[in-house]
Amino acid sequence: MSQQAGRLLLIKIGDGGSPVETFANLCGIKTRSFNLSANEVDTTMPDCNNPGAAVQKTGKPGIVNRTFSGSGTFVSGGTQAILMAHVRGATVFNAEVVVPGEGTYAGPWMASDFEFTGEMEGDMQFSATFSAAGPLAFTAEAGAPSNVLLPSIAGTAQVGQVLTAIEGSWNGSPVFTYQWKKGGVNIGAATAKTYTPVVGDIGATITVAITGTNTTGSATATSGGTADVLAA
Template identity: 65%
Template sequence: MATGQQLGRSLLIKIGDGNTPEVFSNLCGLKTRSFNMSANEVDTTIPSCTNPGGPVQKTSRPGISNRTFSGSGAFVAGAAMSAFMGYVRGSTAFNAQVIVPGDGTYEGSWMVTDFEFSGDVEPNMEFSATFVAADELTFTAEV
């Protein structure tokens, strides 16, 4: 695993082209991005059978895990963005890699759950998108 501080701009999502072998291209234009790893908490608390009136210790186990990538930035037109927009408009899953510097790569099927265009009069048009895993992901640790 890499040591030292990592650049935020190196946190990337790469969209697959669907070919064999699959080629992944950076989703261009992202200025801000985040990757969230979470899991539901399943309550396993059981009051004491021998002392039901006594203190109860809360216990839990991990439930469904969730991996979410979100980003926003300048909309940069081109072949890769056109292919990506086809997935967004069609509400279809696609292969992608999320590269997390200092951690590794999360690869598999992803889908866009939220997409928005935005813009003011003078600056470039921007977009924001939220991606969630559409199937089980594979993880490859950074070496």
């Protein structure tokens, strides 16, 4: 497990574009919070067979509430202009709330409260509360990559014959990088998906170390070795 920086709790405002909408960070926020709550519906009933006994409170969730609040320095710009049009018009807009280490909540939002503040000196400040205006879609943040089936090598271990790295199976949808090795030692700049053995490799075994990386982290897995490299 890893700690998450609070400044990475973000709200991204959609520009309303079609067919592809672009989302940009709401700038200037210094303090922020994202609340996930539900109203409590009281379902408490007394014991019909012993109505004088103490009553155990029971309940169930009712209407869910999703609110993002933030405050900071008001920074004029394109994203703020889009937002302020929705604030003035009291209209619904698309936004994404990014919770680091958790995931993204995306869907329709409205500005339920927006306030400017300022003094004689200093920058103008703002505070805002955004409330979900409909169901939100949640996309979990991908965990760090993990290898579940080791990499392998396709091809014949012979001088002049191309060897190809097979990534195996991974969790976390990573992007891959490669490092070929001779006898367990890195082969210089051999960092492509393929490698062609040279005369200096004759008699040695070749392996490939594959590193999978995503936004959360990285992991490395190494293939089994080839047969000893043969002469051409």
